[in-house]
Amino acid sequence: MNADDHLTQINNITDPDEFYEDLIQAHDGLSADQSRQLNSRIILLMANQIADNRKLTELITLARMSLDVT
Amino acid sequence: MEKLSFGRKPKVLVVGAGPIGLAAALEFANFEIETLVVDELSEINRASKAICWSQRSLEILNRVGLAEQLIDKGSTWKKGRVFKAEEEIYNFNLQVEAGSKAPAFINLQQYYVEQFLIDKLKELEYPVLRRGHKVVGISLTKDNRALVQIEHDQDIYNFIADYVVAADGVRSTIRKALELEMQGNYFDEQFLIVDVKVDKSFPLERKFWFQPTFHDGQSALLHVQPDNILRIDLQLGPNMNPESEQDEERVRARVDKILGRDADYQIEWISLYNFSCKRIQRFRHGPIFFVGDAAHVVSPFGARGGNGGLQDIDNLVWKVSSVINGKAPRALLDSYDEERIPAADENLLNSARSTGFMTPKTQASIDFREAVFDLSKTMPFAREFINSGRLSQPYQYIGSALVSEDDISFCSDGILPGQSILDAPIFIGRKQTWLIDQIAIGFSLVAFVDEEKTAISITKYLDEVCRQLDLVEKFLVVASKRLNGRSKKFLCDTSGLAFERWAASDGTIYLVRPDHHIAARWKATPTISELKKAYRKSISL
Numbered sequence: 111m112n113a114d115d116h117l118t119q120i121n122n123i124t125d126p127d128e129f130y131e132d133l134i135q136a137h138d139g140l141s142a143d144q145s146r147q148l149n150s151r152i153i154l155l156m157a158n159q160i161a162d163n164r165k166l167t168e169l170i171t172l173a174r175m176s177l178d179v180t
Numbered sequence: 181m182e183k184l185s186f187g188r189k190p191k192v193l194v195v196g197a198g199p200i201g202l203a204a205a206l207e208f209a210n211f212e213i214e215t216l217v218v219d220e221l222s223e224i225n226r227a228s229k230a231i232c233w234s235q236r237s238l239e240i241l242n243r244v245g246l247a248e249q250l251i252d253k254g255s256t257w258k259k260g261r262v263f264k265a266e267e268e269i270y271n272f273n274l275q276v277e278a279g280s281k282a283p284a285f286i287n288l289q290q291y292y293v294e295q296f297l298i299d300k301l302k303e304l305e306y307p308v309l310r311r312g313h314k315v316v317g318i319s320l321t322k323d324n325r326a327l328v329q330i331e332h333d334q335d336i337y338n339f340i341a342d343y344v345v346a347a348d349g350v351r352s353t354i355r356k357a358l359e360l361e362m363q364g365n366y367f368d369e370q371f372l373i374v375d376v377k378v379d380k381s382f383p384l385e386r387k388f389w390f391q392p393t394f395h396d397g398q399s400a401l402l403h404v405q406p407d408n409i410l411r412i413d414l415q416l417g418p419n420m421n422p423e424s425e426q427d428e429e430r431v432r433a434r435v436d437k438i439l440g441r442d443a444d445y446q447i448e449w450i451s452l453y454n455f456s457c458k459r460i461q462r463f464r465h466g467p468i469f470f471v472g473d474a475a476h477v478v479s480p481f482g483a484r485g486g487n488g489g490l491q492d493i494d495n496l497v498w499k500v501s502s503v504i505n506g507k508a509p510r511a512l513l514d515s516y517d518e519e520r521i522p523a524a525d526e527n528l529l530n531s532a533r534s535t536g537f538m539t540p541k542t543q544a545s546i547d548f549r550e551a552v553f554d555l556s557k558t559m560p561f562a563r564e565f566i567n568s569g570r571l572s573q574p575y576q577y578i579g580s581a582l583v584s585e586d587d588i589s590f591c592s593d594g595i596l597p598g599q600s601i602l603d604a605p606i607f608i609g610r611k612q613t614w615l616i617d618q619i620a621i622g623f624s625l626v627a628f629v630d631e632e633k634t635a636i637s638i639t640k641y642l643d644e645v646c647r648q649l650d651l652v653e654k655f656l657v658v659a660s661k662r663l664n665g666r667s668k669k670f671l672c673d674t675s676g677l678a679f680e681r682w683a684a685s686d687g688t689i690y691l692v693r694p695d696h697h698i699a700a701r702w703k704a705t706p707t708i709s710e711l712k713k714a715y716r717k718s719i720s721l
Contacts, residue, residue: 146543146547147547147550147551149547150544150547150548150550150551151551151554151555153548153551154548154551154552154555154562154565155555155559158561158562
């Protein structure tokens with residue numbers, strides 16, 4: 111794998127504050143159940159944009175690693 | 181004790197007269213190897229069991245002369261429809277490009293397939309099938325043959341076989357005798373299969389429901405079989421009582437909800453089962469080869485059981501036959517595991533994934549599945565996640581030790597080394613036939629010509645190759661549309677489909693294995709020594 115193919119771990123979003131606000135606001139007024147459901151939809155849509163299986167696998171691994179579980 | 185009488189003693193014992201064992205016996209006969217098939221049952225089990233037969237399976241059974249009969253009797257279906265509750269959320273069309281002898285799938289009760297195979301076996305000059313003969317033990321002799329104890333009419337006799345094909349199904353006696361464990365996943369979810377005979381014909385489609393309104397379980401599947409028989413497969417959930425769930429009144433109540441209270445139908449077969457996706461670690465144990473369900477089991481969604489099993493014997497029989505006939509070294513037998521274990525794993529993976537989608541267990545898996553259903557109403561990408569079974573595809577032995585590196589001039593077009601051949605309509609004179617009908621039982625060479633002068637030189641070349649390579653039985657020359665009708669010796673690619681599907685140009689040569697997978701190919705005619713090298717590789721020499 112080329113270094114370029116790895117997921118970037120530095121911020122890559124043009125306006126991170128704007129995205130973060132959008133993400134949080136999307137959950138406004140939702141129950142915990144609905145929030146979970148919304149997140150599922152966001153993840154699937156994002157995955158389709160990322161497209162590459164290797165990247166997706168790496169991304170899932172990174173996220174899982176950052177979670178403090180054994 | 182009944183004495184076995186054979187002209188000569190069969191070297192190969194096939195245990196199990198299911199479709200896989202019977203097809204193996206017929207394929208052995210193609211290589212002039214006598215077999216004995218034993219089965220503990222005294223007659224064909226009328227349970228319909230396996231029903232979906234893939235194009236590849238039909239092409240394999242075409243080599244034993246059964247494709248026409250199967251296609252004729254079977255129900256050819258192309259459309260699959262997937263529903264969530266009452267709403268159709270997705271459908272697919274299996275219609276592969278036109279121009280092949282076998283359709284993508286037919287549905288046909290297993291007992292018909294078995295009957296056709298048995299009828300074909302009866303045409304052989306020697307007795308092949310012994311029913312009511314049960315294998316009760318197996319061990320290896322000092323010279324690495326199999327000593328098999330067989331029980332018949334309360335007597336036990338010994339049979340020494342050079343090779344044993346264990347096609348004795350999911351509860352394989354041979355597997356148990358050798359203490360081989362199946363490893364993999366077992367799912368708690370129970371499924372009810374009901375075959376019902378109805379009084380009218382149904383559209384030839386596969387219908388699958390997630391969370392159907394007519395059934396409180398998770399999913400339901402409906403398939404159409406010949407003779408107006410429907411296959412209904414209902415997911416019941418875990419912890420059901422196997423006795424009461426198979427009670428006819430209870431089953432009728434479930435079927436009534438699907439077909440309507442007034443529907444007139446007869447129940448043909450009821451079965452309750454759990455999913456498993458598992459296999460034994462190795463399929464070859466000395467002279468004993470495990471095939472089909474005896475070696476690996478998958479869930480029924482995807483039709484990978486029967487079709488996977490046929491691909492096992494497709495891979496095995498030519499290898500064992502070539503070794504028995506002294507044409508290939510024993511090392512070739514090792515390649516059965518090398519090629520079929522990855523194939524089984526591909527089937528297991530697909531089967532486990534389908535099962536996972538159908539029976540979501542964690543909150544996250546439930547959430548994601550709901551998300552998939554909702555998004556797929558408007559966004560096509562999400563439909564690809566809907567998994568109601570991924571239908572059997574032939575495994576491609578790409579990268580196998582028997583298969584040569586691809587010729588880069590093809591730019592990966594056409595049929596890669598390791599892949600199974602692609603059919604096309606072809607003309608001999610004015611008569612239309614199919615490419616798969618013309619390719620030999622043994623190894624064969626398929627050459628393509630587009631120039632007058634090549635047409636003249638290539639026959640001489642191919643004659644010489646066949647003379648030098650032991651197992652190459654036949655060559656065929658496919659002439660392009662442009663040369664149409666110039667020679668009756670050649671097959672004419674009037675439609676252009678053969679050239680297109682095989683990515684051929686003038687002088688292109690494919691070396692085709694007896695199982696009709698590609699061993700090697702050259703865009704421009706290779707030297708005889710190049711061809712010889714690829715051929716030797718393909719038989720582990």
